[in-house]
Amino acid sequence: MSVMDKLKQMLKGHEDKAGQGIDKAGDFVDGKTQNKYSGQVDTAQDQLKNRFGGDQGQEPPR
Secondary structure (H helix, E strand, O other): OOHHHHHHHHHOOOHHHHHHHHHHHHHHHHHHOOOOOHHHHHHHHHHHHHHHOOOOOOOOOO
16 A cells, blocks of 8 residues: 555545645745745645645636
8 A cells, every 4th residue: 555545544634624734834834934935835635635636616627
């Protein structure tokens, strides 16, 4: 079982909390870098939310 599978299994049922944690981590990085990499941080946040289910209430990207 890969690490990603283990993380998905641990987060199952707690997708909203995972999404909040991803947002908080991204905000922290943006603050430390003075928003220099905000585009890359936003992309990373979106990808993590898609992978771990933090975007339950939103439409998937096309």
